[in-house]
Amino acid sequence: MVAVDLGGTRMKCGLVAADGAVLHRETRPTPRAAGGRAVLDALLETVVELGQKATADGHRVRAIGVVVPGIIDAETGTVVAENLAWAATPVRTELVAAVGNDVPVVLAHDVRAGGYAELRQGALKGTTNSLFLPLGTGIAAAMVIDGRLVSGDGYAGELGHSRFIHGDAAELCACGQWGCLETVASAAALARRYAARSGRIVDGSREVLELLAAGDEIAAEVWHDALNVLVDALVLYTTLVAPTRIAIGGGLVGAGETLLQPLRDGVHARLTFQREPEIVAAVLGEEAGCLGAALYAWDRIEELK
Amino acid sequence: MVAVDLGGTRMKCGLVAADGAVLHRETRPTPRAAGGRAVLDALLETVVELGQKATADGHRVRAIGVVVPGIIDAETGTVVAENLAWAATPVRTELVAAVGNDVPVVLAHDVRAGGYAELRQGALKGTTNSLFLPLGTGIAAAMVIDGRLVSGDGYAGELGHSRFIHGDAAELCACGQWGCLETVASAAALARRYAARSGRIVDGSREVLELLAAGDEIAAEVWHDALNVLVDALVLYTTLVAPTRIAIGGGLVGAGETLLQPLRDGVHARLTFQREPEIVAAVLGEEAGCLGAALYAWDRIEELK
Known part of the structure; x- marks a missing residue:
């Protein structure tokens, strides 16, 4: 199985066996600055070259799994992905033209692919109602x-663009709405909000977490804001869909128990009649999307034939 | 099919054919004041008598569908339903003891049963992602x-107990949480909030709607509050799950376009990237729960055998 994940800053690529074993992994640049056509060409070249490598290593390519950060039209195989400069780009058609009709192509949403991997082999294994939240x-x-x-x-799944900040505190989100969870609780928001309050540019959420550990007051404020709205979001999700387990992923989960324990305490304090979910760290990290796309394609290999 | 809905003030009972035709309907008192055992006995008696009636009318009872306003343990068939005074009451076991092992018993949640009926024969027919919100x-x-x-x-589905009212405006809900949708936007809340502001007891939400139509200012205020939080709730649901259609039911939908048009306008104004849902009135009214339980049981008659 050839798997490529376009969700991060670089393409994450892999050859994945039926049991989920990753036989080969590499990353490649995603030429975003050169536009949507360049990104698509880079994807096609990558898929073809990985297929050649698989064959040279004595494997048979059974399917191609491609993970995209955008909205996939399941019928037509076109993709809308703002940060790849794709607007209804015919990704599946182009992939089929590149690899031929014999090898089925599976397109998967990046976060859902990651969730699928966590469900099959990671932190959500064995659950039937659960949430992966990177x-x-x-x-x-x-x-x-x-x-x-x-x-x-x-x-589905745009919890990050749901409103959890109200009144004067609400900031305008890139999506055009006000007060989205993402404006306060994403890794990017943490760095941006720290910089806005302190006047000092920081090297991402990692540096904010270091400042937090060192007792920096502004870091404590923006962290507290993020925890508050995350608790709101988890309580709402729990009330609506009743997950038994929530796996937090993405860069912020690098904070470990500094993140997870306040979330558990906050959710526990707020629930009344609801079923309380376990809150844990996702375990597959950056590889989840690529692995998820491959597992998803393997699980459907019979119907894809 | 014998169907009984314990969700309202009186038991709604019916005999329903495989095509959804209601062959017989009646209501009976639910002896809540006499306690959980009395409610259960009344249910058992009703089911047995309706079965006898079906047989006398020349029909064969293929299954029993019972709709309950509470949480059903699918494995054990016990039910927790506060307003029936049932705490892990073994409803399925008692029903099987009353009607015998030959007739399968299906327990269904009242709102989900109503949603199933709307999905099969009502306002949500033909949809794959949708919402029934009474x-x-x-x-x-x-x-x-x-x-x-x-x-x-x-x-799942406790949107009414999700927080959409914030800060000082949040009222304590019966569920123990603050600021639930239900505290402002239910039919009961409309009447209660009108009475609290005006000092005048009203005959339910119906009278508030009449006062609204007559230009009453307090009625306009509590109505405006309800619309506002309903728009918030529908936007959030749309962002998270992307329904193509939302069917509003329950007593408040008697307001018709006075309710629906502001909801459509409010949701339309707030959405940016999301798929916009149709917002329509549910069509099956009070019969939805009973019908839904019967349809659900008919649809599973082979696996229930």
Whole structure:
């Protein structure tokens, strides 16, 4: 299985066996600055070259799994992905033209692919109602409900663009709405809000977490804000869909128990009649998207034939 | 099919054919004041008598569908329902003891059963991602996601107990949380809030709607508050699960376009990247729960055998 994840700053690529073993991994640049066509060409070249490598290593490529940070039209295989400069780009058609009709192509949403990997082999294994919530540059959710990963025709899971900040405190989000969870609780928001309050540019959320550990007051404030709205979001999700386990992923989970324990305490204090979820760290890290796309394709290999 | 709905003030009972035709309907008192055992005995008596009537009328009872306003443990068939005074009451075991092992018994949640009926024969027919939201004494949601009605092990859909009122305006809800949607936007809340502001007891939400139509200022205020939080709730649900259609039910939908048009306008104004849902009135009214339980049981008659 050839798997490519376009969700991060670089393409994460892999060859994945049927049991989920990663036989080969590499990363490649994503030429975003050169535009949507360049990104697509780079993807096609990568897929073809990985297929050649697999064959040279004595493997048979059974399917291609491609993970995209955007909305996939399941019928046409076109993709809308703002940060790849794709607007209804015919990704599946181009991939099929590049690799031929014999090898099925699976397109998967980045966060849902990550959630699928956590569900099959990671922190959500064995659950039927659960949530994978990566807190990275942005925030989106992979929702597992009644045993299935939710798609909502490609639109579901935008918890990061739900309003949890109200009144004067609400900031304008890149999506055009005000007060989105993502404006306060993403890794990017943490760095941006620290810089805005302190007047000092920081090297991402990692530096904010270091400042927090060192007792910096502004870091403590923006961290407190993030925890507050995350508790709100987890309580709301729990009330609506009743997950038994929530796996937090993305850059912020590097904070470990500094993040997880206040979330557990905050959620526990707020719930009354609801079923209380376990709150844990996701375990597959950056590889989750690539692995998820491969596992998803392997699990459907019979119907893809 | 014998169907009994314990969700309202009186038991709604019916005999329902395989095509959804209601062959017989009646209501009976629910002896809540006499306690949980009395309610259970009344249910057992009703089911047995309706079965006898069906047989006398020349029908064969293929299953029993019972709709309960509470949390059903799917494995054990016990039910927790505060307003029936049931605490882990073994409803399925007692029903099987009363009607015998030959006739399968299906327990269904009241709002989800109503949603199932709307999905099969009503306002949500033909949808795969949609929402049934009855605004009655309380508020709960039946969520249709990727073609299936969501259960969440019996816990899902408590949109009415999600927080949409913040700060000093938040009132304590019966569930123990603050600022729940239900405290402002249910039919009961409308009447209660009008009475609290005007000092005048009103005959339910119906009278508040009449006062609203007559230009009463306090009625306009509490109505405006309800619309505002309903828009918030619908936007959040749309962002998270992307329904193509939302059917509003319960007593408040008697207001018709006075309710629906401001909801459409409010949701339309707030959405940016999301898929916009149609917002319509539910069509099956008070019969939805009973009909939904019967349809659900008919649809599973082969696996129930």
